[in-house]
Amino acid sequence: MLPNIVLKPAAVKFISRIVRFSGLPAGAGFRLAVSPGGCSGYSSEFSAEAAPGPGEQVLEIEGLRLFLGAESRLLLEGVTIDFADTPTQSGLTFINPNQAACGCSSAESAAPPGVTKIEIGAIGRGRPATLAS
DSSP, rough: OOOEEOOHHHHHHHHHHHHTTTOOOOTTTEEEEEOOTTSSSSSEEEEEESOOOOOOEEEEEEEEEEOOOOOHHHHTTEEEEEEEEOSEEEEEEEEOOTTTOOOOOTTSSSTTTTTOOOOOGHHHHHHHOOOOO
């Protein structure tokens, strides 16, 4: 089952550029791997890829092909994906309306619940970049 995901225009633009400038042939997509972790709720990896990997399904949104594994499909249900570029943050953000607030001692310095930051400089074709928030 494919998740119900909302992509904000800034995220569409960012993902489109990653795939377009990857040098991959037509039909390439954006592999997004999400796993639970951290105060923000998610740890994420992504890369531009020519085709989905084993066990991945293709979700087409706004003309983009997202390659999602089983765990990512479950975690992304109902999530809004946006892109932020501010002096303190640059990368994809995941807003999960169902994510509970963090109760740990680092909650004051953590990003809002359901938000994961992925730094632009960590992007590499064929090498997923990881940044846990």
